[in-house]
Structure formats: C-alpha cells, structure tokens
Amino acid sequence: MAQPAQHVVVLGAGTAGTIIVNKLRSRLPKEQWRITVVTKDDVHDYQPGYLFIAFGTNTPAQTRRSARQFLPEGVDVIVADVARVDAPAQTVHLTDGQELAYDQLVIATGTTPRPDQTPGMLGPDWHGRVGEFYTLDGAIALRGALEKFTGGRLVVHITELPIKCPVAPLEFAFLADDYFRGRGIRDKVEIVYVTPLDGAFTKPVASATLGHLLADKGIVVETDFMIEEVDQEAKLIRSYDEREIAYDQLVTVPLNMGADFVAESGLGDDLNYVPVDKHTNRSTAYDTIWALGDASDLPTSKAGSVAHFSVEIFVENFLDAIAGRPLTHSFDGHANCFVESGGGKALLLDFNYDTEPLTGMFPLPKIGPMSLLKESRANHLGKLAFRYVYWNALLPGHPIGLPAHMMMAGKIPAEPA
Ligand SMILES: Cc1cc2nc3c(=O)[nH]c(=O)nc-3n(C[C@H](O)[C@H](O)[C@H](O)COP(=O)(O)OP(=O)(O)OC[C@H]3O[C@@H](n4cnc5c(N)ncnc54)[C@H](O)[C@@H]3O)c2cc1C
Structure with a gap:
C-alpha cells in the first residue's frame, strides 16, 4: 500500500507526546497522514x-508502565534517541543513523534533571546523603x-527555576515534616527549605499561603540562594554570595534542562527550551515545528496539567494549520497543581498567565468537591485518584471533564496576606 502523502513526527512519548498521538490519530485521516x-x-x-x-x-510498579502500551494502532513507534533536527530540511536525525523527513514536527521531549551542571553535586554521596526525587532511581534511593x-x-x-512541578519540593518538605512526626523523631530533625526565589513559590498569592504553612510546620526558609557548589566533604552547599548551609541529608532538585538535541539543532534557549508562541505552541522560528509540554518555553508552570490543557488547544490549531486556515484557538497558560501539605491534606492551585491562584471550589463552582488555595482532605484524595485518571483516561486522550481554559465562575481573589 502506498504511504500517506503527509508525515507528522512527534518526538517524546511522555505526557504531552502520548496524548498528542492519541488525539491526532483519531482526527487525521489515515490515508493522508502518517504519524511517527x-x-x-x-x-x-x-x-x-x-x-x-x-x-x-x-x-x-504503580509508577512505571511501557510507553507503547498507551500509543494507539496506526502510529509508527521508533525507540531511539534524537540526535538533531535539521529544521530547514525538515528532517530528524536519530543517533542510530535513521533519518525521518517530516511535514510537521512536534517536540515533546520534556525536561530532565541535570546534576552534572552543578559542581560537586555528582560526587560519591550522590543518591545517598545527596538525594533527589526527580527520577525513579533517585526516589528509590x-x-x-x-x-x-x-x-x-x-x-x-x-x-534554579524553572523546574517541572515547581510545588514538588514544597510538597517534599511538608511530607518530610509528616514523615518524621510519624516516626516520632520530628524534634530531632531540622528541616530547611532553600530556594533561589524570594519566597516559597513563583506566584505571590500562593507564595504567601505556602510560606505560612512552612512556618506553621517549623520549616526554616532560606531565600535568594543561588548555589555555586555542593561540598560533599564538608557536607554543605555554598552560594555565589558566599553563604554556606550545612546538611546531614540533602534533597536537591538539580537544574532542569530541555533535551541536548534541541541545542544542537539551534532550536533552543539557554536551557534548551524551544521558544514558542505562548498561545499556540508553534515555534517562533519555524511554522512546521511545534513544542508542547515541558520542552517549550511557555511562561507558565512546567506541569502535566499544562501539557494536557495546551495539547487540547494545540490539536485544534494544528488542524487549522494543515488545512491552511488561520489558527483559531488560544491557550491561556492554565495550570492546575495539587500541593500535598501533610496530615492527609492538600491544597489546589488553579491559575493562568494573567490570573493569580484564586480561592473558591473546583471543578464545579460552589460544589467542588475540591477547594482552591486551601488545605482539604478532598484535595488530597483528588491527588491520589489522579494516578488512575492519568493511566486510564488522560494518556489515551479521553475527555476527563476539566476545561482547558481557566474558568472564573465562583472563584474569588484571595485576601492579601
Ligand atoms: C517529582 C515530580 C512530581 C510531579 N508532580 C506533578 C503534579 O503533581 N502535577 C503535575 O501536573 N505535574 C507534575 N509533575 C510534572 C509532570 O510530570 C511533567 O510536567 C509532565 O510529565 C510533562 O510532560 P512532557 O510530555 O512535557 O514531558 P515528559 O512526560 O517528561 O516526557 C518527555 C519524553 O521525551 C523522551 N525524550 C527525552 N529526550 C529524548 C530524546 N533525545 N529522544 C527521544 N525521546 C526523548 C523521554 O524519554 C520522555 O518519554 C511532576 C514531576 C516530577 C518530577
């Protein structure tokens, strides 16, 4: 049978890439469009x-699956590393020598922790006294x-920011407080939260709420800390302005960076993120390239929720683009982040490019069952339940009843702190 005339290549089969191929396969005619x-x-x-x-x-075992399991029939799957994209020639080069010519390219290769970028981080104590939880191996260690x-x-x-899920280190600190309480040794543990920001979080309103929670739990916050090195021998981290913080156990979030091939292809910024139009995810340099999820430079949180909401908008714009129509949909930067706060509770933050996290109920105005910017048991249960939704509905591309755009109905700005 003759190959379809048009070819879309999607790089990465994580959250964004998997939802994209599932949605595109059901929307693009098989006889016209091949998807790889x-x-x-x-x-x-x-x-x-x-x-x-x-x-x-x-x-x-609850956390890892085969990527192929979520990729639909009628999509070519290639397990290989991307070496380079030749954007003018519309060709992807893989490290095994294969070349893929494309009509449209979607970069969804995410962001990766890079401990190699901070002097001293990858010393002998790595994954021991110097720990991390941004990889499966790191979390197990x-x-x-x-x-x-x-x-x-x-x-x-x-x-350094940006990192994926910028609330995750806060959640770690809250859960550590809980964990040591559970073991009856909280009075023997000092928890210090060290951030390059001037507060607990990137958004001022949420930062105030989360900062109060840190204080309530007796967690000391050290702000504006730009790390220069980890000194594993002295067991301390040192900043560029000569501050030193000693640790008995360090839990670090290393610098996060986009994939190296993005830089090698001349498609990235300083941290290898692909500059895109923030409303359409289309590359600002090439009309045939789109970047979704953490791989893009969208000025909102790097989060699975953002990957999901922006893919909904992207699919409609992609269909417009290949039909030669102007793009008709606009992503608003909508992010939706659960924050585990310990004691079987969590907060929920809902915001977009223009609107700070608001208070109110979610997803249904007045009914909820989740409360915004406030700790609740329902939020915690929502966070736990989301794993099931992720595997069974979100990745296969089924609707999960959450609007891609931030809804304002029933929401109220938070009182100033
Ligand atoms: C500890 C932690 C907690 C988190 N908690 C939350 C949360 O509560 N809520 C939330 O919304 N988000 C959360 N996130 C963030 C969320 O997981 C990511 O934002 C989301 O997975 C981004 O999707 P993505 O498709 O852009 O990237 P990913 O899902 O990371 O997928 C990228 C894919 O690209 C592949 N790839 C990379 N380089 C190459 C290459 N050179 N060649 C071929 N393939 C390549 C990778 O193997 C991977 O499959 C959390 C993340 C972490 C680390």
Whole structure:
C-alpha cells in the first residue's frame, strides 16, 4: 500500500507526546497522514509518583508502565534517541543513523534533571546523603536514605527555576515534616527549605499561603540562594554570595534542562527550551515545528496539567494549520497543581498567565468537591485518584471533564496576606 502523502513526527512519548498521538490519530485521516512517534526508551513514568515513592507510600510498579502500551494502532513507534533536527530540511536525525523527513514536527521531549551542571553535586554521596526525587532511581534511593535518617538537618534545595512541578519540593518538605512526626523523631530533625526565589513559590498569592504553612510546620526558609557548589566533604552547599548551609541529608532538585538535541539543532534557549508562541505552541522560528509540554518555553508552570490543557488547544490549531486556515484557538497558560501539605491534606492551585491562584471550589463552582488555595482532605484524595485518571483516561486522550481554559465562575481573589 502506498504511504500517506503527509508525515507528522512527534518526538517524546511522555505526557504531552502520548496524548498528542492519541488525539491526532483519531482526527487525521489515515490515508493522508502518517504519524511517527520517537521515544528514547519504552518507559512511561507517572512522575508525580516519585514524591510518594521517596516516603514509601507508592511503589515503583504503580509508577512505571511501557510507553507503547498507551500509543494507539496506526502510529509508527521508533525507540531511539534524537540526535538533531535539521529544521530547514525538515528532517530528524536519530543517533542510530535513521533519518525521518517530516511535514510537521512536534517536540515533546520534556525536561530532565541535570546534576552534572552543578559542581560537586555528582560526587560519591550522590543518591545517598545527596538525594533527589526527580527520577525513579533517585526516589528509590532517597527512600532508603530517609529510612536510615535518625536526626540532624535535612535540607530541601532547588538549584534554579524553572523546574517541572515547581510545588514538588514544597510538597517534599511538608511530607518530610509528616514523615518524621510519624516516626516520632520530628524534634530531632531540622528541616530547611532553600530556594533561589524570594519566597516559597513563583506566584505571590500562593507564595504567601505556602510560606505560612512552612512556618506553621517549623520549616526554616532560606531565600535568594543561588548555589555555586555542593561540598560533599564538608557536607554543605555554598552560594555565589558566599553563604554556606550545612546538611546531614540533602534533597536537591538539580537544574532542569530541555533535551541536548534541541541545542544542537539551534532550536533552543539557554536551557534548551524551544521558544514558542505562548498561545499556540508553534515555534517562533519555524511554522512546521511545534513544542508542547515541558520542552517549550511557555511562561507558565512546567506541569502535566499544562501539557494536557495546551495539547487540547494545540490539536485544534494544528488542524487549522494543515488545512491552511488561520489558527483559531488560544491557550491561556492554565495550570492546575495539587500541593500535598501533610496530615492527609492538600491544597489546589488553579491559575493562568494573567490570573493569580484564586480561592473558591473546583471543578464545579460552589460544589467542588475540591477547594482552591486551601488545605482539604478532598484535595488530597483528588491527588491520589489522579494516578488512575492519568493511566486510564488522560494518556489515551479521553475527555476527563476539566476545561482547558481557566474558568472564573465562583472563584474569588484571595485576601492579601
Ligand atoms: C517529582 C515530580 C512530581 C510531579 N508532580 C506533578 C503534579 O503533581 N502535577 C503535575 O501536573 N505535574 C507534575 N509533575 C510534572 C509532570 O510530570 C511533567 O510536567 C509532565 O510529565 C510533562 O510532560 P512532557 O510530555 O512535557 O514531558 P515528559 O512526560 O517528561 O516526557 C518527555 C519524553 O521525551 C523522551 N525524550 C527525552 N529526550 C529524548 C530524546 N533525545 N529522544 C527521544 N525521546 C526523548 C523521554 O524519554 C520522555 O518519554 C511532576 C514531576 C516530577 C518530577
């Protein structure tokens, strides 16, 4: 049978790439459009699960699946690493020598923790006394390190923004408080939260709420800390302005960066993120290239929720673009983030490019059942239930009843702190 005339290549089969190929396969005629997805391995992790693995409340088996399992019939799957994109020639080069010519290219290769970018981080204590929970291996190792920890100073540290799920280190600090209380040793553990920001979070209103929670739990916050190095011998982190913070256990979020091939292809910014129009996810340099999810430079949180909402908008615009029509849909930067706060509760933040997190109920005005910008048990249960929704509805591209745009009905601005 003759190959379809048009070819869309999707790089990455994580949250964004998987939803995209599922949605595009059902919307693009098979006889006209071939779809190829490239993934560097046959692994799909539910990354929010890493946080719970570190505290022993989730297992790796609940968190990892085969990537192929979620990719639909009628899509060519190539397991290989991307070496380079030749954008003028509309060709992707893989490290195994294969070349893929494309009509449209979607870059959805996410962002990766890069401990190699901070001097001293990858020393002998890496994944021991210097822990992380942004990879499955790191979360498993950290679980062991926390189990052995009997007291001293635990430092939770962010290297630089942006990071994926910017609330995850806060959640880690809250859950650490809970975890040591549960073990009856909280009075022997000092928890210090070290951030390059001037407050707890990137959004001022949420930062005030989350900052209060840190204070209530006796977690010390060290702001404006730009790390220069980890000194594993002296067991301390040092900043460019010569501040030193000693640790007995460090839990760091290393610098996050987009894929190296993005830089090698001349398509990225300083951190290898692809500059895109923030309302359409189309590359600002090439009309045939789009970047979705964490791989893009969208000025909103790098989060699974953003990947999901922006893909909904992208699919409509992509269909417009290939039909030669002007793009008719506009992404508003909508992000929706659960924040585990310990004690079986969580907060929920809902915001977009223009609107700070508001108070009110979610997803139904006045009914909820989730409350915004406030701790509740329903929010915690919502966060736990989301893993099931992710595997069974979100990844296969089914509607999950959450609007892509931020809804204002029933929402109220928070009182100033
Ligand atoms: C600890 C933690 C907690 C989190 N909690 C939440 C949360 O509660 N809520 C939330 O919304 N988000 C959360 N996130 C963030 C969320 O997981 C990501 O934002 C989301 O997965 C982004 O989707 P993506 O498709 O852009 O990237 P990913 O899902 O990371 O997928 C990228 C894919 O590209 C592939 N790839 C990379 N480079 C190459 C290459 N060179 N060649 C081929 N393939 C390549 C990778 O293998 C991967 O499959 C969390 C993340 C972490 C680490």
